[in-house]
Structure formats: structure tokens, C-alpha cells
Amino acid sequence: MPPMAPDAPSQKPAEPILHSFPSGDDLSQALADFVIKAQNEAIDRRNKFTLATSGGSLPKILAKFLVNRSDDAVRWDKWQIFFADERLVPLDHEDSNYSLCEKEFFSKTPLKPAQIHKIDEKLLDDAEELSDEYEKQLAEAFAGKESVRLPVFDLILLGMGPDGHTCSLFPGHELLKERSRWVAPIEDSPKPPPRRITLTLPVLNKAHRIAFCLTGEGKQEMLSKALDQPELGLPASLVRPTPPGDVYFLTDDAASKTVKYPRTEFKL
Numbered sequence: 001m002p003p004m005a006p007d008a009p010s011q012k013p014a015e016p017i018l019h020s021f022p023s024g025d026d027l028s029q030a031l032a033d034f035v036i037k038a039q040n041e042a043i044d045r046r047n048k049f050t051l052a053t054s055g056g057s058l059p060k061i062l063a064k065f066l067v068n069r070s071d072d073a074v075r076w077d078k079w080q081i082f083f084a085d086e087r088l089v090p091l092d093h094e095d096s097n098y099s100l101c102e103k104e105f106f107s108k109t110p111l112k113p114a115q116i117h118k119i120d121e122k123l124l125d126d127a128e129e130l131s132d133e134y135e136k137q138l139a140e141a142f143a144g145k146e147s148v149r150l151p152v153f154d155l156i157l158l159g160m161g162p163d164g165h166t167c168s169l170f171p172g173h174e175l176l177k178e179r180s181r182w183v184a185p186i187e188d189s190p191k192p193p194p195r196r197i198t199l200t201l202p203v204l205n206k207a208h209r210i211a212f213c214l215t216g217e218g219k220q221e222m223l224s225k226a227l228d229q230p231e232l233g234l235p236a237s238l239v240r241p242t243p244p245g246d247v248y249f250l251t252d253d254a255a256s257k258t259v260k261y262p263r264t265e266f267k268l
């Protein structure tokens with residue numbers, strides 16, 4: 001399956017930009033600088049910063065050099081945080097991405113609860129209803145679905161699983177074809193737990209900026225496939241925003257070792 005066609009057929013999807021770093025700490029430092037740059041561009045655009053984050057190893061990588069800084073580069077009061085995907089479990093459950101992010105990231109910042117857009121726990125038994133409710137939260141934050149064709153996130157931070165999944169979009173899954181819903185349920189996730197919601201490709205590919213963050217040898221094979229063989233149509237290969245949106249892969253050298261795709265020197 002070729003990468004998802006961009007909104008405007010004439011526009012070629014953005015080619016990924018690969019930055020590889022010697023260590024996980026170097027990646028974390030660069031990610032902090034990358035997020036602050038995206039934040040500042042967003043504040044210049046509309047005086048707020050809308051970010052969607054994933055779970056997994058990302059929150060720890062994200063927090064390391066973003067919290068407890070000696071400068072005031074992070075304008076926390078401008079942040080509105082959503083989840084690129086979330087498991088349909090209570091928010092205090094160990095499988096909850098909110099719970100993970102709260103432990104690794106949010107609890108170390110002055111972010112207020114109202115700035116962190118959580119799923120509605122009262123709807124856990126109804127994945128469809130819960131997806132629609134989360135979509136309503138997006139619509140409110142992005143000035144209403146009737147007037148907005150798609151929410152345009154300032155930054156979406158994604159991980160990539162060993163099978164090439166990202167968010168809760170899995171290889172060969174029907175959800176990869178979803179073109180109208182902004183948020184969709186999945187009840188057969190190959191990665192436990194099975195019940196989740198996820199942002200869909202149209203929303204991902206509308207973002208101003210997307211960054212995949214991945215580390216370790218365990219990602220080597222899949223990262224090579226995602227970047228060197230986009231024709232395989234892995235979910236991570238289908239995240240190709242419509243320009244002027246752009247997509248970055250921030251990795252450590254352990255993960256990018258066998259990738260043929262050209263590296264770009266990290267310069268902000």
C-alpha cells in the first residue's frame with residue numbers, strides 16, 4: 001500500500017527527516033530542544049501549543065531534559081496535551097498511558113489537570129461512545145468539528161513498536177483505511193491490552209510536525225523497513241504529513257544502525 005495520499009492530491013507527502021544520536025540521553029536532549037522549538041512556533045501562530053503524546057518509552061525520553069530546567073524555555077501554561085492513543089482501562093491502571101505519562105512526565109511539571117485531555121472513564125465499557133467523546137474534546141480544543149475539517153496538532157510524538165505499529169494503528173488493520181473519524185476504537189489490539197482508542201491517519205497527517213522517537217537495537221529491523229521499504233505500507237510508513245507538515249525520526253544509533261535512509265545532521 002503506498003503512503004496515504006495527502007489531502008490535496010497534487011501535494012507530495014513529506015519525506016521523513018532522520019536524526020540519529022549516539023545515545024538515548026543525546027536523543028532526549030535533542031527532543032527537548034525540538035519540542036521547545038515546536039512550542040515557540042505554535043505560540044507565534046495562535047498563542048497555544050497542542051501536543052499529542054504516545055505511551056511506551058516516549059514519556060521518559062520526553063521528560064528527561066524538559067522538566068526541572070534552569071531556564072523558562074518551556075511555556076507550560078500554553079500547553080494542551082492529548083493522547084495519540086490510550087488504553088481503555090481506568091486512569092490509575094498500570095496499562096493507562098495517562099497513568100504512565102503522569103508518573104514519568106506530568107507530575108514533574110506545573111501542568112494543570114485541565115490542560116491534560118484524558119479519556120472519559122465513565123465510558124470505558126463503550127469504545128465507540130468513548131471515541132466519540134474524545135473526538136468532541138478535540139473539536140472543542142480545535143474550534144469545533146463543524147468548522148474544522150481536521151484538528152491540526154502543533155506536534156505529535158509517536159513511538160514505533162517492533163511490528164511497525166504506531167499509536168494503536170497496527171500492520172494490516174482495517175483502521176489504517178479510516179478516513180473520516182478523527183479518533184477510532186480498536187478492540188483487537190495485537191499489543192495488550194486489546195481495547196484502545198487511537199488518532200487516525202488523517203489526523204496524524206494533518207499535524208504541523210510529527211516526531212517518532214525510538215531507541216535500541218530491538219527497533220533496528222523495523223526502522224529499516226519503515227524508512228527503506230515504505231512500499232510495505234507499515235503504519236509508521238503511512239505517517240507522511242501533507243506539507244507544510246513534516247515528519248522526523250529521532251533515534252539513537254543502536255536503532256538506526258542498519259538503516260540505509262540518509263541521516264540529516266540535527267540543527268535547530
Ligand SMILES: O=C(O)[C@H](O)[C@@H](O)[C@H](O)[C@H](O)COP(=O)(O)O
Pocket residue numbers: 054055056057058085086087097158159160161162165166167168191
Ligand atoms: O499505547 C501504546 O502502546 C503506545 O502508544 C505505542 O504505540 C508505543 O508508542 C509503541 O508500542 C512503542 O512503544 P515503545 O516506545 O515502548 O517501544
